Amino acid sequence: MRLQREHNDFIRFLKDEKFIQWKLFPNDELRAYWEDFLEKFPDERKNFELAEEHFRHINLSSYKLPEEKKQEAIRRLEHSLARYARRQTLRRFTYAAAACAAALVLSLLYIQKSTDWLRDNENISAGYIVGSELESKDILFITGGKTASFQENVDIEIDNERTAQIKAGDNTEEKIAITQNTMNKLIVPYGKRSKIVLPDGTQVWLNSGSSLEFPSDFSGKTRDVYLSGEIYIEVAHDTQKPFRVHASGFDVKVYGTQFNVTAYPNSQLSVVLVQGSVSLQSENKPEIFLSPSEQALYSESGVFQTKKVDVTPFISWKNGYLTFEDTPVIEALKQIERYYNLSFNFDEEVSFQGLTCTGKIILSDNLDNVMTTLALISSTTYKKEDTQIYIYKK
Structure with a gap:
């Protein structure tokens, strides 16, 4: 315009x-x-x-x-x-x-401001969910017993000289020497995100509340990393060295491909394959293979259930937006909770059963925009007072 x-x-x-x-x-x-x-x-x-x-x-x-x-x-x-x-x-x-x-x-x-938002809205139910903003924590990068902390989101690239080139969200840059023959760890708290390029060129996006453990170099017969949380990963192709992601209860084996792994504690564990081929292995269970646009859901019994999916809702977070398709509102709130470092009280007495949302939410820095958009694509309303968020079912 x-x-x-x-x-x-x-x-x-x-x-x-x-x-x-x-x-x-x-x-x-x-x-x-x-x-x-x-x-x-x-x-x-x-x-x-x-x-x-x-x-x-x-x-x-x-x-x-x-x-x-x-x-x-x-x-x-x-x-x-x-x-x-x-x-x-x-x-x-x-x-x-x-x-x-x-x-x-x-x-x-275009709309009219309400002078008494709660009293005038007769469609709000008595049940509601309360959320609050939590204290922000730093991203931690640990190597050789030394810890570097970052207040902003960071991009990290490990070069062949065993040096970590770090670019922070505030445009600052620094270099950290990687200790040889050791395991390193990147910890991304709730409310933060990070990307890391591993020594072999593999690119890993870490979602909020995730940690990744990896060696200083991949000198062995396999390339092994250890995950808690969620990553989107583009594995550098190497037919001689399989790449393995070790998550809670199962392993993902790949030679070169793109996929998303969700392995948060107390959450549904899953693998979504975008491109290439991966195999999944859990203890004492037969190995299974995934095809592109296929999701594997991991059960407590160690069994994988697979199905065809649209991969977009599972990987859009790395590009800065969330996609929902008849997604339970509670599940949507859990994703927003992690992304913005919030804590929602999902009271069992509050009935949000059957309430879903369909649409897309830009993950901007303005939480008010995000919550308003969620209300637009679901049958909810909300109010924010200081650090408290109240979500009501219409």
């Missing part, structure tokens, strides 16, 4: 996709764009600053959305994410994500 100078109020900035993109996904290109704009039109600075102030104080949880606006928001969200499906780079994904966020904010700009 091109800005029209004749509309001399700040609202038009709030409706501009580039402005919303700048606020949600700032980068040097957008900074230069807006600096150039304000230099050309200095009389717009006051409106621009007002828009920034209002954007910071938009409390999405204090709005109610009419059904027709809800459907329009969903259609625009789906359209924006369909654009991403045709684009492969992270840079282009950022534009699609911003368009999606813009669609959501634009839809919310």
Whole structure:
């Protein structure tokens, strides 16, 4: 959308996709764009600053959305994410994500603010789920008995010189010497994510609440790593050295492929194959093989159940969004809980049975946007008060 100078109020900035993109996904290109704009039109600075102030104080949880606006928001969200499906780079994904966020904010700009959100909404049930924001923890990288900590998400690449090149989310870089002939560990707490390139070139994305243990080099006959949590992995091809992921209760064996492993404690364990071929082995059970677009669910008895699936909902987290298809709301909240370091009290007395959600949620830094989108794609409403989140079934 091109800005029209004749509309001399700040609202038009709030409706501009580039402005919303700048606020949600700032980068040097957008900074230069807006600096150039304000230099050309200095009389717009006051409106621009007002828009920034209002954007910071938009409390999405204090709005109610009419059904027709809800459907329009969903259609625009789906359209924006369909654009991403045709684009492969992270840079282009950022534009699609911003368009999606813009669609959501634009839809919310049309609605009336409620003066008493709970009292006026007669459809809210008495049962609700309470969530709270937890204290943030650092990412830990352990090698040779030494521990490095990082407050921001990090990308790590281990080169042939046994050096870890680390890039943090705040654009800082550092190098850490890897101790030889030892096991190393990357611990990613809830609320954080990380990516690591292992010594053989294998790329691993770690989701929130995950840890990966790996050797300084793969000098043996196999390449073995140990997982707790969830990873998406692209294994470097090597027919002479099978790559094995050891999870709780089972192993995944592969020579070169792409797949997702979910192995959180007290959660359903699964493997989803995107490309190539893998075999699964649990103790005293026969080895089974997966084909692309197939999921294996692991039971407590050590048996795998396999089925054909659309892989997108299982791997979209690494690209910054979640995809749901008739997903139980409780399961969706568990994913959001891990991603944003929240704690929800899933009280057994609260009946959310049969309540599902279908749609896509951009995992932006703005939790209010995320929870509002969840409400759009499910039969729920929510309210946020300080660090507390209340989710109600309609």
